[in-house]
Amino acid sequence: KAGVTQTPRYLIKTRGQQVTLSCSPISGHRSVSWYQQTPGQGLQFLFEYFSETQRNKGNFPGRFSGRQFSNSRSEMNVSTLELGDSALYLCASSSVGKGTYEQYFGPGTRLTVT
């Protein structure tokens, strides 16, 4: 089974621009979660999508948004980029159902904002 894939792997953007990151979950996994990883703040939960609906959300400003498509692929968007948005963005997928809760991570998208 193919793992979680994320595109692009690296991105360089300028302050004020917007960016869209993509995540394809493991086949059959319907839940996708997004995390931001920085040296200062560590790993922080952004949001989770299941069946095209956001079910959970972390403490991030409204500039961070996401969506999920009917094939479970997910995108996250960051508008009006700030220098502090430079980070590794990780997505993770999981199956849904009683007893299935492990999250499997993709390789991440490294975003640099200049």
Added chain:
Amino acid sequence: AQTVTQSQPEMSVQEAETVTLSCTYDTSESNYYLFWYKQPPSRQMILVIRQEAYKQQNATENRFSVNFQKAAKSFSLKISDSQLGDTAMYFCAFMKQYAGGTSYGKLTFGQGTILTVHP
């Protein structure tokens, strides 16, 4: 809100020896899951081991085992027969379990412990 604390920013061990990484957490929840993930340098996060809070028996996965002390809210990871490939950042993580056994995809991570295995 839950918090996860890893008090050892860095640790090192000789190949073939045993090392224990510490993790404590704070929560008012009764039902939850705990995990250890490893993130090798420039490589993706890998699930090492998981523990359901309702299970008293400590989880084991080959050379990896945990010491889960629910009352003390402690969840340490023991790596036996350390190998060079174990060199990585290790994260302890907490996930709340909702009614019906489901979760809503939110992992709360500790700050991580960098483990270096020396030949």
